[in-house]
Amino acid sequence: MSKIYFDNNATTHCHKEVIDEMSEIYSNCYNYSAMHYYGRKASAIVNLAKSTIKELINAYNYKLIATSCGTEANNLAILGMPKDYKIIVSAIEHPCVYQPALLRKAVFVKVKNNGIVDLSDLEEKVSIVSKEKGNKFLVSIMHANNETGIIQPIKEAARITHKNGGVFHSDMIQSLAKINIDLEDLNVDIATISAHKINGPQGSAALLLRNGIELSPLLIGGGQEENFRSGTLNIAAIVGFAKALDIAVKNLKKYQKLYILRDYMEKNIQQYGNNDVVIFGQKSPRIPNTSYFATNNINSQIQLIEMDLNNICIATGSACSSKSFQISRILHAMGVDEKIANCAVRISFSLMNNVDEVDKFLMIWKNLHSRINKTH
Ligand code: PLP
Numbered sequence: 001m002s003k004i005y006f007d008n009n010a011t012t013h014c015h016k017e018v019i020d021e022m023s024e025i026y027s028n029c030y031n032y033s034a035m036h037y038y039g040r041k042a043s044a045i046v047n048l049a050k051s052t053i054k055e056l057i058n059a060y061n062y063k064l065i066a067t068s069c070g071t072e073a074n075n076l077a078i079l080g081m082p083k084d085y086k087i088i089v090s091a092i093e094h095p096c097v098y099q100p101a102l103l104r105k106a107v108f109v110k111v112k113n114n115g116i117v118d119l120s121d122l123e124e125k126v127s128i129v130s131k132e133k134g135n136k137f138l139v140s141i142m143h144a145n146n147e148t149g150i151i152q153p154i155k156e157a158a159r160i161t162h163k164n165g166g167v168f169h170s171d172m173i174q175s176l177a178k179i180n181i182d183l184e185d186l187n188v189d190i191a192t193i194s195a196h197k198i199n200g201p202q203g204s205a206a207l208l209l210r211n212g213i214e215l216s217p218l219l220i221g222g223g224q225e226e227n228f229r230s231g232t233l234n235i236a237a238i239v240g241f242a243k244a245l246d247i248a249v250k251n252l253k254k255y256q257k258l259y260i261l262r263d264y265m266e267k268n269i270q271q272y273g274n275n276d277v278v279i280f281g282q283k284s285p286r287i288p289n290t291s292y293f294a295t296n297n298i299n300s301q302i303q304l305i306e307m308d309l310n311n312i313c314i315a316t317g318s319a320c321s322s323k324s325f326q327i328s329r330i331l332h333a334m335g336v337d338e339k340i341a342n343c344a345v346r347i348s349f350s351l352m353n354n355v356d357e358v359d360k361f362l363m364i365w366k367n368l369h370s371r372i373n374k375t376h
Pocket of ligand 1: 009069070071072074094142144145146173194195205
């Protein structure tokens with residue numbers, strides 16, 4: 001039975017063209033560090049892949065450090081900062097920023113009820129930290145949140161950071177190729193991107209580092225990636241990433257129309273569910289593929305299981321925590337009532353989805369809604 005896949009913020013199908021390019025690499029003995037023929041060939045392949053990625057996000061003045069996943073890249077951005085730097089992060093970061101930030105005893109910036117980081121709180125915290133630390137601080141604010149899809153004002157956050165002399169990092173994993181990305185224009189100093197959210201391979205990501213910024217490596221050894229990340233480079237992974245990004249950027253205009261599918265679904269559930277439905281961040285700017293909503297009295301797990309039984313894959317929160325049934329930290333930070341947060345599900349579309357699939361989802365959801373309401 002074929003599945004309807006609405007969990008694209010967690011991971012996506014890998015494009016056939018991407019797999020083909022990667023297979024070609026895997027069938028050769030390419031080694032980026034070797035001096036012989038295969039080493040030279042590997043260098044050319046990797047340099048091309050890296051410059052393709054940089055060109056597509058206007059990152060000419062950045063080093064690209066290839067990593068094994070977005071988690072590693074985000075860990076490197078936070079834990080690799082000099083020990084005397086103070087870390088300031090938003091309360092809604094992905095766990096792979098949030099947890100390292102806790103280790104570094106970070107300062108947390110509040111988020112408003114609409115899911116947008118509170119810039120006046122950021123301004124206040126940056127000014128307190130810079131009084132103590134001068135320019136020795138890093139601010140990390142994600143570009144788009146993985147649960148809500150809400151786009152954060154990172155250009156303004158970078159301006160506040162730079163005005164006080166700090167370094168600005170953004171986790172851009174959920175915004176990459178879903179909205180236009182231009183690192184120079186956004187003025188971020190360090191950015192994290194990952195391939196598997198854009199139909200590239202899992203286990204392929206990168207940290208973009210503005211030339212001149214220093215980080216201590218997490219992995220030490222052979223000194224690969226200009227000493228920022230030792231370990232034999234996964235050439236197929238970075239090649240697959242470049243190919244996936246190239247395809248995604250070409251499809252960006254089409255992707256941006258995904259909001260039509262999303263809004264169609266939201267309009268239908270709102271009309272049917274009336275006051276029972278809360279759509280998080282509906283009035284905030286969002287990436288076009290994401291909807292995060294709660295249906296009063298229908299627990300997230302019940303919705304997920306009902307959909308799964310009907311061959312529809314949805315999520316209850318962030319991908320990495322969907323197996324542990326805790327209330328979303330993101331909704332908590334947005335001040336959402338615990339009872340409502342318990343009923344939240346996330347739908348995240350891709351270009352492979354269509355209106356017939358949404359109609360099937362709506363039919364099952366409406367059925368569940370009326371069944372539960374009859375029993376109340
Ligand atoms: N940051 C965000 C915003 C994400 O959505 C994810 C993946 O869910 C990550 C980081 C982690 O990326 P990876 O799965 O490549 O480790």
